[in-house]
Amino acid sequence: MGTARVAFRELAPPVQSFLDLVRNGGPIAVDDSTAGVTFQVTLVRDSSPEAKQAALQVLTQLRADARRSLNEQGISEADVDRLLVEDD
Numbered sequence: 313m314g315t316a317r318v319a320f321r322e323l324a325p326p327v328q329s330f331l332d333l334v335r336n337g338g339p340i341a342v343d344d345s346t347a348g349v350t351f352q353v354t355l356v357r358d359s360s361p362e363a364k365q366a367a368l369q370v371l372t373q374l375r376a377d378a379r380r381s382l383n384e385q386g387i388s389e390a391d392v393d394r395l396l397v398e399d400d
Contacts, residue, residue, distance in 0.1 A: 320328060331353070334340055339354040359367070382389065 320331070323331070330340075334353050334355050339352060342351040342353060343349075344351070379389065382392065
């Protein structure tokens with residue numbers, strides 16, 4: 313199931329007020345004890361293309377560093393994958 317998108321202006325005023333709390337103060341956890349679930353309401357901001365590119369470069373470097381470290385220890389990515397599956 314994908315994410316449903318709704319325009320903020322289309323929400324009822326009480327919902328807008330609630331979401332303003334998230335916008336101004338950080339994430340909110342909403343407990344529903346009758347259903348046994350907790351909802352996490354978090355503000356998501358779109359990143360600029362430059363920020364996305366910078367994050368991708370950091371992740372690419374981390375992956376390369378991890379691969380190099382594994383190779384130095386004689387461990388392949390396939391070994392890691394196999395160990396992860398075995399732990400489940």
